Amino acid sequence: MKDSAPDMLAARYAFSDSVVVKNRIFKSAMSEQLGDKNHNPTDKLVTLYRLWAEGDIGISVSGNIMIDRAALSGARDVVLDQHSDLDSFLRWTAAGSENNTHFWAQINHPGKQIISQLCAQPVAPSVVPLSNGLARHFNLPRALTDEEILALIDKFASCAALCKQVGFGGVQIHAAHGYLISQFLSPLHNRRTDRWGGSLQNRMRILVAIYESIRLAVGPDYPVAIKLNSADFQRGGFSETESMEVARMLDDMGVDQIEISGGTYENPVMMGKMKDSTQARESYFFEYAKQIRTQVNTALVVTGGFRSAKGMRACLQSGAADFVGVARALVVDPKFARLVLADTQSGLTLPRDPQGEHMSIAWYESKIRGLTRQAGTSRVSKISKQEGV
Numbered sequence: 001m002k003d004s005a006p007d008m009l010a011a012r013y014a015f016s017d018s019v020v021v022k023n024r025i026f027k028s029a030m031s032e033q034l035g036d037k038n039h040n041p042t043d044k045l046v047t048l049y050r051l052w053a054e055g056d057i058g059i060s061v062s063g064n065i066m067i068d069r070a071a072l073s074g075a076r077d078v079v080l081d082q083h084s085d086l087d088s089f090l091r092w093t094a095a096g097s098e099n100n101t102h103f104w105a106q107i108n109h110p111g112k113q114i115i116s117q118l119c120a121q122p123v124a125p126s127v128v129p130l131s132n133g134l135a136r137h138f139n140l141p142r143a144l145t146d147e148e149i150l151a152l153i154d155k156f157a158s159c160a161a162l163c164k165q166v167g168f169g170g171v172q173i174h175a176a177h178g179y180l181i182s183q184f185l186s187p188l189h190n191r192r193t194d195r196w197g198g199s200l201q202n203r204m205r206i207l208v209a210i211y212e213s214i215r216l217a218v219g220p221d222y223p224v225a226i227k228l229n230s231a232d233f234q235r236g237g238f239s240e241t242e243s244m245e246v247a248r249m250l251d252d253m254g255v256d257q258i259e260i261s262g263g264t265y266e267n268p269v270m271m272g273k274m275k276d277s278t279q280a281r282e283s284y285f286f287e288y289a290k291q292i293r294t295q296v297n298t299a300l301v302v303t304g305g306f307r308s309a310k311g312m313r314a315c316l317q318s319g320a321a322d323f324v325g326v327a328r329a330l331v332v333d334p335k336f337a338r339l340v341l342a343d344t345q346s347g348l349t350l351p352r353d354p355q356g357e358h359m360s361i362a363w364y365e366s367k368i369r370g371l372t373r374q375a376g377t378s379r380v381s382k383i384s385k386q387e388g389v
Protein backbone atom coordinates (compact mmCIF):
# COMPACT_ATOMS: atom_id res chain seq x y z
CA MET A 1 0.00 0.00 0.00
CA LYS A 2 1.37 3.38 -1.00
CA ASP A 3 -1.67 5.29 0.38
CA SER A 4 -1.59 6.63 3.93
CA ALA A 5 -5.37 6.06 4.42
CA PRO A 6 -6.23 2.80 6.24
CA ASP A 7 -6.61 -0.02 3.75
CA MET A 8 -10.12 -1.45 3.96
CA LEU A 9 -9.16 -4.55 2.02
CA ALA A 10 -6.56 -5.42 4.65
CA ALA A 11 -8.79 -4.58 7.64
CA ARG A 12 -9.69 -7.39 10.04
CA TYR A 13 -13.33 -8.34 10.57
CA ALA A 14 -14.55 -9.66 13.94
CA PHE A 15 -17.68 -11.82 13.89
CA SER A 16 -17.09 -12.24 17.64
CA ASP A 17 -14.14 -12.13 20.06
CA SER A 18 -13.10 -15.62 18.95
CA VAL A 19 -13.96 -15.42 15.22
CA VAL A 20 -11.75 -12.79 13.63
CA VAL A 21 -10.95 -12.76 9.91
CA LYS A 22 -7.63 -11.27 8.82
CA ASN A 23 -8.89 -9.32 5.77
CA ARG A 24 -11.94 -8.68 3.57
CA ILE A 25 -11.13 -11.00 0.67
CA PHE A 26 -13.61 -13.83 0.38
CA LYS A 27 -12.98 -16.75 -1.95
CA SER A 28 -16.41 -17.70 -3.28
CA ALA A 29 -17.41 -21.32 -3.69
CA MET A 30 -16.24 -23.10 -6.84
CA SER A 31 -17.19 -26.71 -7.45
CA GLU A 32 -13.81 -28.42 -7.97
CA GLN A 33 -14.94 -31.91 -9.06
CA LEU A 34 -12.06 -33.40 -7.05
CA GLY A 35 -13.90 -35.85 -4.80
CA ASP A 36 -12.95 -39.55 -5.02
CA LYS A 37 -15.35 -42.26 -6.15
CA ASN A 38 -16.89 -42.35 -2.66
CA HIS A 39 -17.17 -38.55 -2.70
CA ASN A 40 -14.47 -37.94 -0.09
CA PRO A 41 -11.88 -35.17 -0.58
CA THR A 42 -8.82 -36.32 -2.55
CA ASP A 43 -5.19 -35.29 -1.94
CA LYS A 44 -5.56 -32.94 -4.92
CA LEU A 45 -8.28 -31.07 -3.08
CA VAL A 46 -6.01 -30.82 -0.04
CA THR A 47 -3.18 -29.43 -2.22
CA LEU A 48 -5.52 -26.97 -3.94
CA TYR A 49 -6.83 -25.42 -0.72
CA ARG A 50 -3.34 -25.22 0.76
CA LEU A 51 -2.33 -23.26 -2.35
CA TRP A 52 -5.28 -20.90 -1.90
CA ALA A 53 -4.60 -20.54 1.86
CA GLU A 54 -0.98 -19.59 1.12
CA GLY A 55 -2.31 -16.74 -1.03
CA ASP A 56 -3.66 -14.58 1.87
CA ILE A 57 -7.42 -15.05 1.40
CA GLY A 58 -9.44 -13.98 4.49
CA ILE A 59 -12.35 -16.43 4.16
CA SER A 60 -11.99 -19.36 1.78
CA VAL A 61 -15.24 -21.18 0.98
CA SER A 62 -15.18 -24.75 -0.36
CA GLY A 63 -16.94 -25.74 -3.55
CA ASN A 64 -20.47 -26.93 -2.85
CA ILE A 65 -20.50 -30.03 -0.64
CA MET A 66 -23.58 -32.17 -1.10
CA ILE A 67 -25.81 -33.06 1.82
CA ASP A 68 -27.38 -36.06 0.02
CA ARG A 69 -25.57 -38.83 -1.89
CA ALA A 70 -28.66 -39.35 -4.04
CA ALA A 71 -28.51 -35.76 -5.33
CA LEU A 72 -25.16 -34.81 -6.87
CA SER A 73 -24.68 -31.86 -9.17
CA GLY A 74 -21.42 -33.32 -10.53
CA ALA A 75 -19.99 -36.85 -10.68
CA ARG A 76 -16.96 -35.93 -8.53
CA ASP A 77 -18.79 -33.85 -5.94
CA VAL A 78 -17.77 -34.11 -2.30
CA VAL A 79 -20.51 -35.40 0.03
CA LEU A 80 -20.41 -35.05 3.81
CA ASP A 81 -22.67 -37.47 5.69
CA GLN A 82 -22.45 -40.40 8.12
CA HIS A 83 -20.73 -42.55 5.42
CA SER A 84 -17.91 -40.06 4.78
CA ASP A 85 -14.27 -40.70 5.61
CA LEU A 86 -13.85 -37.98 8.24
CA ASP A 87 -10.03 -38.27 8.27
CA SER A 88 -9.83 -37.12 4.67
CA PHE A 89 -11.99 -34.10 5.59
CA LEU A 90 -9.70 -33.36 8.56
CA ARG A 91 -6.71 -33.29 6.18
CA TRP A 92 -8.61 -30.99 3.84
CA THR A 93 -9.63 -28.51 6.55
CA ALA A 94 -6.12 -28.47 8.05
CA ALA A 95 -4.63 -27.49 4.68
CA GLY A 96 -7.38 -24.97 3.84
CA SER A 97 -6.96 -23.27 7.24
CA GLU A 98 -3.20 -22.75 6.99
CA ASN A 99 -1.83 -19.19 7.13
CA ASN A 100 -4.68 -18.16 9.46
CA THR A 101 -7.29 -18.59 6.70
CA HIS A 102 -10.92 -19.08 7.67
CA PHE A 103 -11.93 -22.19 5.72
CA TRP A 104 -15.72 -22.56 5.50
CA ALA A 105 -17.89 -25.24 3.87
CA GLN A 106 -20.63 -24.45 1.39
CA ILE A 107 -23.41 -27.03 1.73
CA ASN A 108 -25.96 -27.66 -0.97
CA HIS A 109 -28.72 -29.76 -2.50
CA PRO A 110 -29.10 -29.23 -6.26
CA GLY A 111 -32.82 -30.02 -6.51
CA LYS A 112 -33.63 -30.44 -10.21
CA GLN A 113 -30.39 -28.87 -11.48
CA ILE A 114 -28.83 -32.31 -11.99
CA ILE A 115 -27.83 -33.36 -15.51
CA SER A 116 -29.87 -36.33 -16.71
CA GLN A 117 -26.92 -38.81 -16.70
CA LEU A 118 -26.60 -38.36 -12.93
CA CYS A 119 -30.22 -38.81 -11.88
CA ALA A 120 -33.26 -40.37 -13.57
CA GLN A 121 -35.73 -38.37 -11.53
CA PRO A 122 -34.49 -35.46 -9.43
CA VAL A 123 -36.60 -33.85 -6.73
CA ALA A 124 -37.87 -30.27 -6.60
CA PRO A 125 -40.61 -28.25 -4.94
CA SER A 126 -42.91 -28.83 -7.94
CA VAL A 127 -43.06 -30.65 -11.26
CA VAL A 128 -41.71 -27.79 -13.38
CA PRO A 129 -39.08 -28.42 -16.09
CA LEU A 130 -36.08 -26.14 -16.56
CA SER A 131 -36.69 -23.67 -19.37
CA ASN A 132 -34.39 -22.01 -21.89
CA GLY A 133 -33.62 -25.20 -23.82
CA LEU A 134 -32.30 -26.98 -20.69
CA ALA A 135 -35.11 -29.57 -20.49
CA ARG A 136 -33.15 -31.71 -22.99
CA HIS A 137 -30.29 -32.16 -20.53
CA PHE A 138 -32.16 -32.18 -17.21
CA ASN A 139 -34.84 -34.73 -16.36
CA LEU A 140 -38.27 -33.61 -15.26
CA PRO A 141 -38.34 -33.58 -11.43
CA ARG A 142 -40.97 -34.98 -9.11
CA ALA A 143 -42.35 -32.91 -6.23
CA LEU A 144 -41.00 -33.57 -2.74
CA THR A 145 -43.45 -34.77 -0.11
CA ASP A 146 -43.82 -32.94 3.20
CA GLU A 147 -42.01 -35.80 4.95
CA GLU A 148 -39.11 -35.66 2.47
CA ILE A 149 -38.76 -31.90 2.97
CA LEU A 150 -38.46 -32.41 6.73
CA ALA A 151 -35.86 -35.15 6.15
CA LEU A 152 -33.82 -32.82 3.90
CA ILE A 153 -33.87 -30.10 6.56
CA ASP A 154 -32.41 -32.65 9.00
CA LYS A 155 -29.76 -33.61 6.44
CA PHE A 156 -28.63 -30.01 6.10
CA ALA A 157 -28.35 -29.81 9.91
CA SER A 158 -26.41 -33.07 10.30
CA CYS A 159 -24.09 -32.10 7.45
CA ALA A 160 -23.41 -28.75 9.16
CA ALA A 161 -22.70 -30.50 12.47
CA LEU A 162 -20.18 -32.73 10.65
CA CYS A 163 -18.62 -29.63 9.03
CA LYS A 164 -17.95 -28.28 12.50
CA GLN A 165 -16.65 -31.66 13.70
CA VAL A 166 -14.13 -32.00 10.86
CA GLY A 167 -12.71 -28.51 11.36
CA PHE A 168 -14.42 -26.13 8.96
CA GLY A 169 -14.49 -22.65 10.53
CA GLY A 170 -18.07 -21.99 9.41
CA VAL A 171 -20.79 -23.13 7.01
CA GLN A 172 -22.50 -21.41 4.16
CA ILE A 173 -25.97 -22.57 3.06
CA HIS A 174 -26.28 -22.38 -0.73
CA ALA A 175 -29.63 -20.69 -1.34
CA ALA A 176 -28.67 -19.14 -4.69
CA HIS A 177 -28.15 -20.04 -8.38
CA GLY A 178 -31.31 -22.09 -8.93
CA TYR A 179 -30.49 -25.03 -6.64
CA LEU A 180 -33.06 -26.61 -4.32
CA ILE A 181 -33.52 -23.78 -1.81
CA SER A 182 -33.52 -21.21 -4.59
CA GLN A 183 -36.17 -23.31 -6.41
CA PHE A 184 -38.33 -23.12 -3.28
CA LEU A 185 -37.89 -19.32 -3.11
CA SER A 186 -38.96 -18.85 -6.73
CA PRO A 187 -42.69 -18.47 -7.48
CA LEU A 188 -41.90 -19.73 -10.98
CA HIS A 189 -40.46 -23.03 -9.80
CA ASN A 190 -42.44 -23.44 -6.60
CA ARG A 191 -46.13 -24.01 -7.41
CA ARG A 192 -46.97 -25.77 -4.16
CA THR A 193 -50.21 -25.04 -2.37
CA ASP A 194 -49.14 -26.41 1.04
CA ARG A 195 -47.12 -24.69 3.79
CA TRP A 196 -43.99 -24.73 1.58
CA GLY A 197 -45.45 -22.74 -1.33
CA GLY A 198 -47.58 -19.72 -2.25
CA SER A 199 -46.74 -16.65 -0.14
CA LEU A 200 -43.11 -15.57 0.26
CA GLN A 201 -43.39 -16.56 3.91
CA ASN A 202 -44.23 -20.12 2.81
CA ARG A 203 -41.60 -20.23 0.04
CA MET A 204 -38.87 -19.18 2.46
CA ARG A 205 -40.04 -21.63 5.13
CA ILE A 206 -37.53 -24.29 4.07
CA LEU A 207 -34.61 -21.83 4.27
CA VAL A 208 -35.72 -20.54 7.65
CA ALA A 209 -36.11 -24.13 8.93
CA ILE A 210 -32.70 -25.14 7.57
CA TYR A 211 -31.07 -22.13 9.21
CA GLU A 212 -32.80 -22.79 12.54
CA SER A 213 -31.93 -26.48 12.61
CA ILE A 214 -28.32 -25.78 11.65
CA ARG A 215 -28.07 -23.17 14.39
CA LEU A 216 -29.38 -25.69 16.91
CA ALA A 217 -26.85 -28.26 15.68
CA VAL A 218 -23.75 -26.02 15.69
CA GLY A 219 -24.49 -23.64 18.58
CA PRO A 220 -24.62 -19.84 18.80
CA ASP A 221 -20.92 -19.03 18.20
CA TYR A 222 -20.26 -20.93 14.99
CA PRO A 223 -20.51 -18.80 11.80
CA VAL A 224 -23.54 -19.72 9.69
CA ALA A 225 -23.77 -17.84 6.41
CA ILE A 226 -26.09 -17.86 3.38
CA LYS A 227 -25.50 -17.33 -0.32
CA LEU A 228 -28.61 -15.62 -1.67
CA ASN A 229 -29.69 -14.39 -5.07
CA SER A 230 -30.37 -10.68 -5.38
CA ALA A 231 -32.88 -11.95 -7.97
CA ASP A 232 -33.23 -14.87 -10.39
CA PHE A 233 -33.42 -12.45 -13.35
CA GLN A 234 -36.42 -14.32 -14.77
CA ARG A 235 -39.86 -12.98 -15.52
CA GLY A 236 -42.10 -14.17 -12.67
CA GLY A 237 -39.11 -15.43 -10.66
CA PHE A 238 -37.63 -14.48 -7.29
CA SER A 239 -37.36 -10.68 -7.33
CA GLU A 240 -35.12 -8.09 -5.68
CA THR A 241 -37.97 -6.99 -3.43
CA GLU A 242 -38.50 -10.56 -2.24
CA SER A 243 -34.78 -11.15 -1.84
CA MET A 244 -34.56 -8.11 0.38
CA GLU A 245 -37.40 -9.40 2.55
CA VAL A 246 -35.67 -12.76 2.91
CA ALA A 247 -32.42 -11.02 3.85
CA ARG A 248 -34.21 -8.93 6.50
CA MET A 249 -35.74 -12.06 8.00
CA LEU A 250 -32.39 -13.88 8.07
CA ASP A 251 -30.76 -10.85 9.65
CA ASP A 252 -33.40 -10.80 12.39
CA MET A 253 -32.77 -14.48 13.00
CA GLY A 254 -29.05 -13.88 13.53
CA VAL A 255 -27.41 -15.19 10.36
CA ASP A 256 -23.72 -14.24 10.48
CA GLN A 257 -23.20 -13.29 6.85
CA ILE A 258 -25.07 -12.99 3.56
CA GLU A 259 -23.26 -13.41 0.23
CA ILE A 260 -25.06 -11.73 -2.64
CA SER A 261 -25.10 -13.28 -6.09
CA GLY A 262 -27.81 -13.77 -8.69
CA GLY A 263 -29.11 -15.91 -11.55
CA THR A 264 -29.71 -19.62 -12.19
CA TYR A 265 -28.70 -22.22 -14.83
CA GLU A 266 -31.56 -20.78 -16.92
CA ASN A 267 -30.08 -17.29 -16.79
CA PRO A 268 -26.51 -17.44 -15.44
CA VAL A 269 -25.98 -13.74 -14.70
CA MET A 270 -23.66 -14.68 -11.80
CA MET A 271 -21.05 -15.47 -14.46
CA GLY A 272 -21.40 -12.05 -16.07
CA LYS A 273 -24.01 -12.67 -18.76
CA MET A 274 -25.49 -9.22 -18.39
CA LYS A 275 -25.46 -5.85 -20.03
CA ASP A 276 -22.09 -4.23 -20.75
CA SER A 277 -22.60 -1.25 -18.40
CA THR A 278 -23.06 -3.63 -15.45
CA GLN A 279 -19.95 -5.60 -16.38
CA ALA A 280 -17.95 -2.41 -16.82
CA ARG A 281 -18.69 -1.47 -13.19
CA GLU A 282 -16.71 -4.55 -12.14
CA SER A 283 -19.21 -5.71 -9.49
CA TYR A 284 -22.34 -7.25 -11.02
CA PHE A 285 -24.57 -6.89 -7.94
CA PHE A 286 -23.20 -3.65 -6.47
CA GLU A 287 -26.43 -1.62 -6.84
CA TYR A 288 -28.42 -4.28 -5.04
CA ALA A 289 -25.74 -4.51 -2.33
CA LYS A 290 -26.04 -0.76 -1.73
CA GLN A 291 -29.79 -1.12 -1.23
CA ILE A 292 -29.64 -4.16 1.00
CA ARG A 293 -26.94 -2.51 3.15
CA THR A 294 -29.54 -0.01 4.30
CA GLN A 295 -31.85 -2.84 5.40
CA VAL A 296 -29.65 -5.37 7.24
CA ASN A 297 -26.90 -5.28 9.85
CA THR A 298 -25.33 -8.65 9.17
CA ALA A 299 -21.98 -8.93 7.36
CA LEU A 300 -22.42 -8.67 3.59
CA VAL A 301 -20.33 -10.13 0.79
CA VAL A 302 -20.88 -9.07 -2.79
CA THR A 303 -19.59 -11.49 -5.41
CA GLY A 304 -19.23 -11.43 -9.16
CA GLY A 305 -17.03 -9.42 -11.49
CA PHE A 306 -14.12 -8.30 -9.28
CA ARG A 307 -10.85 -8.14 -11.21
CA SER A 308 -8.81 -5.30 -9.68
CA ALA A 309 -7.51 -3.90 -6.40
CA LYS A 310 -9.15 -0.60 -7.29
CA GLY A 311 -12.59 -2.10 -7.91
CA MET A 312 -12.48 -4.16 -4.72
CA ARG A 313 -11.38 -1.24 -2.55
CA ALA A 314 -13.99 1.07 -4.13
CA CYS A 315 -16.73 -1.41 -3.24
CA LEU A 316 -15.62 -1.65 0.39
CA GLN A 317 -15.12 2.10 0.67
CA SER A 318 -18.68 2.71 -0.58
CA GLY A 319 -19.87 0.83 2.50
CA ALA A 320 -22.05 -1.47 0.33
CA ALA A 321 -20.31 -4.64 1.53
CA ASP A 322 -18.00 -5.88 4.27
CA PHE A 323 -16.27 -8.48 2.07
CA VAL A 324 -15.56 -8.75 -1.64
CA GLY A 325 -16.22 -12.19 -3.13
CA VAL A 326 -13.87 -13.49 -5.81
CA ALA A 327 -13.99 -16.75 -7.75
CA ARG A 328 -12.53 -16.95 -11.27
CA ALA A 329 -9.67 -14.49 -10.66
CA LEU A 330 -8.40 -16.94 -8.03
CA VAL A 331 -8.25 -19.69 -10.63
CA VAL A 332 -6.40 -17.52 -13.13
CA ASP A 333 -4.00 -16.48 -10.33
CA PRO A 334 -4.26 -18.42 -7.04
CA LYS A 335 -2.25 -15.61 -5.39
CA PHE A 336 -4.68 -12.91 -6.58
CA ALA A 337 -5.55 -11.91 -2.99
CA ARG A 338 -1.90 -11.34 -2.11
CA LEU A 339 -1.47 -9.33 -5.30
CA VAL A 340 -4.35 -6.93 -4.66
CA LEU A 341 -3.42 -6.52 -0.99
CA ALA A 342 0.14 -5.54 -1.90
CA ASP A 343 -0.46 -3.32 -4.91
CA THR A 344 -3.36 -0.86 -5.26
CA GLN A 345 -2.86 -0.70 -9.03
CA SER A 346 -2.94 -4.48 -9.61
CA GLY A 347 -5.59 -6.55 -11.35
CA LEU A 348 -6.10 -9.04 -14.12
CA THR A 349 -8.34 -9.73 -17.09
CA LEU A 350 -10.21 -12.99 -17.37
CA PRO A 351 -9.53 -14.93 -20.57
CA ARG A 352 -12.29 -14.88 -23.21
CA ASP A 353 -13.02 -17.22 -26.09
CA PRO A 354 -12.64 -16.04 -29.74
CA GLN A 355 -16.25 -14.72 -29.68
CA GLY A 356 -15.43 -12.56 -26.65
CA GLU A 357 -17.51 -14.72 -24.28
CA HIS A 358 -16.43 -15.74 -20.77
CA MET A 359 -14.79 -19.18 -20.68
CA SER A 360 -17.11 -21.97 -19.50
CA ILE A 361 -17.37 -23.56 -16.05
CA ALA A 362 -15.80 -26.72 -17.58
CA TRP A 363 -12.82 -24.63 -18.69
CA TYR A 364 -12.38 -23.29 -15.13
CA GLU A 365 -12.73 -26.78 -13.66
CA SER A 366 -9.92 -27.98 -15.87
CA LYS A 367 -7.80 -24.94 -14.84
CA ILE A 368 -8.51 -25.88 -11.21
CA ARG A 369 -7.15 -29.39 -11.88
CA GLY A 370 -4.13 -27.70 -13.47
CA LEU A 371 -3.54 -25.73 -10.25
CA THR A 372 -3.25 -28.95 -8.26
CA ARG A 373 -0.53 -30.14 -10.66
CA GLN A 374 1.21 -26.76 -10.57
CA ALA A 375 1.21 -26.76 -6.76
CA GLY A 376 2.47 -30.36 -6.70
CA THR A 377 5.29 -29.51 -9.14
CA SER A 378 6.55 -26.45 -7.24
CA ARG A 379 6.68 -28.50 -4.03
CA VAL A 380 8.64 -31.27 -5.78
CA SER A 381 11.06 -28.82 -7.36
CA LYS A 382 11.62 -27.11 -3.96
CA ILE A 383 12.43 -30.49 -2.41
CA SER A 384 14.69 -31.35 -5.35
CA LYS A 385 16.58 -28.06 -4.90
CA GLN A 386 17.01 -28.62 -1.17
CA GLU A 387 18.32 -32.10 -1.83
CA GLY A 388 20.62 -30.80 -4.55
CA VAL A 389 19.06 -33.05 -7.20
Ligand SMILES: Cc1cc2nc3c(=O)[nH]c(=O)nc-3n(C[C@H](O)[C@H](O)[C@H](O)COP(=O)(O)O)c2cc1C
Binds near residue numbers: 028227305328329361
Ligand atom coordinates in the same frame (compact mmCIF):
# COMPACT_ATOMS: atom_id res chain seq x y z
C1 LIG B 1 -15.76 -23.46 -11.90
C2 LIG B 1 -16.80 -22.73 -11.11
C3 LIG B 1 -17.56 -23.43 -10.16
C4 LIG B 1 -18.51 -22.77 -9.37
N1 LIG B 1 -19.15 -23.46 -8.39
C5 LIG B 1 -19.92 -22.80 -7.49
C6 LIG B 1 -20.41 -23.45 -6.33
O1 LIG B 1 -20.13 -24.63 -6.07
N2 LIG B 1 -21.20 -22.72 -5.51
C7 LIG B 1 -21.49 -21.41 -5.73
O2 LIG B 1 -22.20 -20.79 -4.92
N3 LIG B 1 -21.03 -20.76 -6.81
C8 LIG B 1 -20.23 -21.41 -7.67
N4 LIG B 1 -19.66 -20.73 -8.72
C9 LIG B 1 -19.96 -19.27 -8.86
C10 LIG B 1 -18.94 -18.40 -8.10
O3 LIG B 1 -18.95 -18.61 -6.70
C11 LIG B 1 -19.19 -16.90 -8.34
O4 LIG B 1 -20.47 -16.59 -7.83
C12 LIG B 1 -19.11 -16.52 -9.82
O5 LIG B 1 -18.03 -17.18 -10.48
C13 LIG B 1 -18.93 -15.01 -10.02
O6 LIG B 1 -17.77 -14.55 -9.38
P1 LIG B 1 -16.42 -14.19 -10.24
O7 LIG B 1 -16.82 -13.14 -11.25
O8 LIG B 1 -15.45 -13.67 -9.22
O9 LIG B 1 -15.97 -15.44 -10.90
C14 LIG B 1 -18.74 -21.37 -9.55
C15 LIG B 1 -18.00 -20.69 -10.52
C16 LIG B 1 -17.03 -21.33 -11.28
C17 LIG B 1 -16.22 -20.56 -12.27
